[in-house]
Amino acid sequence: MTVAEELPSEIDPAVLRKSLDEVRRVIVGQEHMVERLVVALLARGHCLLEGVPGVAKTLAAGTLAAVTGGTFARIQFTPDLVPSDIVGTRVFHPSSERFDVELGPVFVNFLLADEINRAPAKVQSALLEVMAERQVTLAGVTHPLPRPFIVLATQNPIESEGVYPLPEVQRDRFLFRVRVPHPSAHEELEILHRMSVTPPVAERVLDPGTLAGLQDAAERVSVHQLVADYVVRLVMATRSPAEYGLPDLADTIEIGVSPRATLGLVAAGRALALLRGRDYLLPDDVRDVAVDVMGHRLMLTFDALADGVDPEEIVRQILHAVPPPLVVWNQNR
Template identity: 55%
Template structure:
């Protein structure tokens, strides 16, 4: 089943649609040429309350795309430039002693924003990257003995450069697993690059704000109401399980290449992202293709390859693609479920 990248139908006039997100994409595309896949995954991450890791060589407008999105959705935006001399307090905040009052005061860090850009996240050591673990998972920061909740909505979008090893640090596995998706950005086509150069020769058009944070929160709640058939959940579980035991899906040759597969967090994120994509495509229900279209981005960064695989320069994407091809889509009739089914599922979740 083939669907357009973004389709907005209106089955009922009393429910929220993804039209504000279409307007957001329109504004971002005033600045960003091409990169449709990246922009779609950014919107999916926003709807699903997930964090996004963007990987690509320098000069592909990764940072610019995230900044343009932040300007379009409004809210508080903070950019953290990760460098080797950064310390955890520079990210989450710290306690400062006030000599006049004789007491410690808390100075909150830049992570307290609606949209946080962790630029070149792999240029800071592991202890700084780990400062994001609590806020990305639990949406709170503990400073001293006090806990401070992050703003709502809250998302972290990080960029990293895959081709340089000098002055970079690998991301801890626990940190990588916090990201809902990892999107790889490629080079633009010749016509797209022509438009990029042409735009840069003139005065760039400023991105206009088209949404407010509370409106985004309502859209997130609307995406939460999308019905997900249990067969789709089972499909996501099979994909994640196949990364741990490829022999279960008829791929025993891949077993020697994978030391650790994806955790259950991958299954959860695949279903949440599929639900958001279904809302973006204008449906009140998810279909198996929604999960399949996002499976590569959800799974690629969660595989820990063996030394044998690293010696053979095996790409995790090739392993995930083989698994996706080996696991058949569930046979689910695409139809709008009964309201009672939707309410029952929402009660369970």
């Protein structure tokens, strides 16, 4: 992969930092979650937010949509949900004696799938086409979704009653799985001061056209061959850990990450580099996103699951064992 062209003059990465600041004006703390949401948006990926209720997952999704000027819809997933509730259906109108297509709530820029693991398998399968192809097929007719499009899903990792674990193929469609912790004592006090009166309202900073240009700019971020090789080595270490000095992981990992993880590491790293004001990818960018990109894609053995092994800790072991390259970037080449 060669050095990318310089960013067009009309694309100003500084507007991304302004957008981040605007979201942070509403969301107290949760810096990691907010940054990952913006990175996923730039990388044209979907994001799974995992955390207990009340940690601002839904508020963050709505605030990001307001800042970027995109349309927003929230679907509360429940066990009685059916595919037509989200993608749409054909409706018969007696006055005209014909069927018309009624498009579902997925036809927005930002789709919040709240408590996604509460919906049954048929709904999850209908969502796969939405996430992968960004389109909906009704009665043999394909309807493309608006661009940009991102699915922000939430789930409670603690609750087990009345939930359906997401299938591996659907987890693989998410660029990130971000764990959202409880706020600290200082942040809790700030939440009390900020939200107990009139809550702040985010102002619009971007528009869908500018956002699309920033997504194109992220795809043009340059990737050095050594960094690309580093990405591949990280992925291969999950499939053949013994070859990378991690023989103990052979009994822990059932199946390594898929090629989507390889593409996701590069796409997310490029978006993070652009957010940091660079038009080239560094190994540190890859390392920063590796846990959120790879953790949910690892399939562990039954014994590892029984022992409560955290897949994110496995990714951190791999990052420690696989050395990054030393890239000296020449801006003139």
